[in-house]
Amino acid sequence: MTDDQRTIRGRKRHLIIGAVLPMLIALCGALLAITWLPELPDPVAIHWGGKGADGFGSAWTLILLPIGITLVFTIFTELALSSARRRGRLTANDKILFVGRHFLSVLLTVGTIGSLAAQRSLDDAADAPDIAGPMLAGVLGGLLLATLVWFVLPKAVSPSFDEEAEAQPIELAPDERVFWQRTVRISGAVVALIVGVLVFAGGAGILASLGSASGLPFAIGISVCVILTYTGMSFWRVRADRRGFLVRGALGWPRISIPNAEIAEVRVIEVNPTADFGGWGWRMASGRRSGIIMRKGPAIEITRTDGRRLVVTVDDAEVGAGVLTSLTRSS
Amino acid sequence: MLLRIDPGSAVPLFDQLAGSIRGAVLSGGVKAGERLPTARDLAGSLDINVHTVFRAYQLLRDEGLVELRRGRGAIITDSAQRYSQLSAAIDTVVTEARNLGIGPETVNSLLRETFR
Numbered sequence: 124m125t126d127d128q129r130t131i132r133g134r135k136r137h138l139i140i141g142a143v144l145p146m147l148i149a150l151c152g153a154l155l156a157i158t159w160l161p162e163l164p165d166p167v168a169i170h171w172g173g174k175g176a177d178g179f180g181s182a183w184t185l186i187l188l189p190i191g192i193t194l195v196f197t198i199f200t201e202l203a204l205s206s207a208r209r210r211g212r213l214t215a216n217d218k219i220l221f222v223g224r225h226f227l228s229v230l231l232t233v234g235t236i237g238s239l240a241a242q243r244s245l246d247d248a249a250d251a252p253d254i255a256g257p258m259l260a261g262v263l264g265g266l267l268l269a270t271l272v273w274f275v276l277p278k279a280v281s282p283s284f285d286e287e288a289e290a291q292p293i294e295l296a297p298d299e300r301v302f303w304q305r306t307v308r309i310s311g312a313v314v315a316l317i318v319g320v321l322v323f324a325g326g327a328g329i330l331a332s333l334g335s336a337s338g339l340p341f342a343i344g345i346s347v348c349v350i351l352t353y354t355g356m357s358f359w360r361v362r363a364d365r366r367g368f369l370v371r372g373a374l375g376w377p378r379i380s381i382p383n384a385e386i387a388e389v390r391v392i393e394v395n396p397t398a399d400f401g402g403w404g405w406r407m408a409s410g411r412r413s414g415i416i417m418r419k420g421p422a423i424e425i426t427r428t429d430g431r432r433l434v435v436t437v438d439d440a441e442v443g444a445g446v447l448t449s450l451t452r453s454s
Numbered sequence: 455m456l457l458r459i460d461p462g463s464a465v466p467l468f469d470q471l472a473g474s475i476r477g478a479v480l481s482g483g484v485k486a487g488e489r490l491p492t493a494r495d496l497a498g499s500l501d502i503n504v505h506t507v508f509r510a511y512q513l514l515r516d517e518g519l520v521e522l523r524r525g526r527g528a529i530i531t532d533s534a535q536r537y538s539q540l541s542a543a544i545d546t547v548v549t550e551a552r553n554l555g556i557g558p559e560t561v562n563s564l565l566r567e568t569f570r
Contacts, residue, residue, distance in 0.1 A: 295458070296460045296462060296463075297462065298460060298461050298462045299458055299459070299460040299462075300458065300459050300460075300461070300500045300501060300502075301456070301457070301458045301500075302456075302457040302458070302491075302496065302499045302500055303455065303456050303457070304455050304491060305455065305483075306488060362491075362499075364499035364500070365499065365500075365501060366498070366499065439456075439483065442456055446456065
């Protein structure tokens with residue numbers, strides 16, 4: 124009973140520190156800036172280039188920016204962190220997402236509100252001073268709060284990769300040849316996350332392009348990169364045959380191929396994407412592991428002869444691992 | 455999708471391969487709309503002649519299980535669903551035959567007889 128209450132109280136504290144605090148910081152900054160509205164020039168400087176202020180717009184852009192971005196970031200990291208909260212343990216990956224909210228919130232609030240503060244009682248926003256000062260203060264303040272929260276949070280647990288037994292080989296006749304292939308698609312929740320990131324990137328791009336002429340091509344470039352990366356990583360083919368193990372992205376790249384002679388051990392393990400690998404996609408993790416992580420659940424883990432490991436979440440992992448075991452033992 | 459062929463068996467390789475793909479469709483290892491590996495790719499994987507793979511794909515096309523498109527390879531058609539609906543009935547037949555000690559050849563010819 125008391126244990127139950129403790130976890131519930133822990134969850135509430137987790138929510139207050141992790142979600143409410145960053146939003147509160149952004150909100151306080153915005154309220155403070157709203158009281159300055161009568162003293163601010165209209166329009167204010169909202170973008171700075173090498174020669175000082177070069178983009179102008181409504182003060183509301185700068186006032187609402189920290190709240191908006193902090194809110195979007197909090198919502199999207201919540202997907203990953205709510206499951207960590209239920210487990211009651213945070214891995215280092217979870218903690219980075221967690222304190223990332225504080226860093227982002229302080230950086231944006233101090234940076235934007237600081238640049239507004241410098242423009243108070245100016246007649247013309249073109250005279251706005253450089254914003255390197257507020258931005259630097261924002262970075263330092265953000266790092267400080269993020270570090271502080273890091274140590275307030277419980278110590279990170281290391282991702283638990285249980286040492287499962289090696290996969291059982293499938294039975295093959297002496298001359299029998301075998302081919303195994305599966306396609307892996309990302310899950311619906313992850314698609315939602317990606318759409319969120321795209322909208323976020325698009326929004327940030329539009330904001331950036333408001334300020335200066337060079338902003339638009341830059342924003343389009345970034346968006347194209349993001350879209351290409353995500354299509355390339357949204358769909359994978361996994362294959363095992365006499366030549367070895369092969370994982371290929373939808374566009375033919377990334378491509379990871381391991382000849383059977385380089386495979387030392389094959390296992391089926393359970394993967395929790397955010398806790399074990401810090402998210403979805405092509406990922407790195409502890410113990411010289413890299414992973415193609417598309418969903419929570421069973422995955423094939425291949426240990427190479429040089430000790431590196433590759434983890435691929437795939438349906439039918441049991442059969443795939445069995446095929447690989449048979450192939451590596453017979454070769 | 456797990457495909458296996460045994461050159462030591464009396465059944466021709468293309469027949470074994472087609473049967474293996476049918477089996478994968480039945481078990482849900484490959485679904486409607488999915489693309490099979492290119493013939494060259496699969497021939498390389500199984501260390502068999504590319505024409506053997508073509509022959510297996512053509513057999514499955516004639517059954518309506520795959521669609522062959524130039525440049526796009528072999529794609530599993532919607533009739534895959536009908537195949538998987540049949541799979542439960544086939545399981546029953548096989549289990550019953552095993553219980554009664556009736557071998558696969560006899561069951562095959564009985565099925566063929568009933569179809570007539």
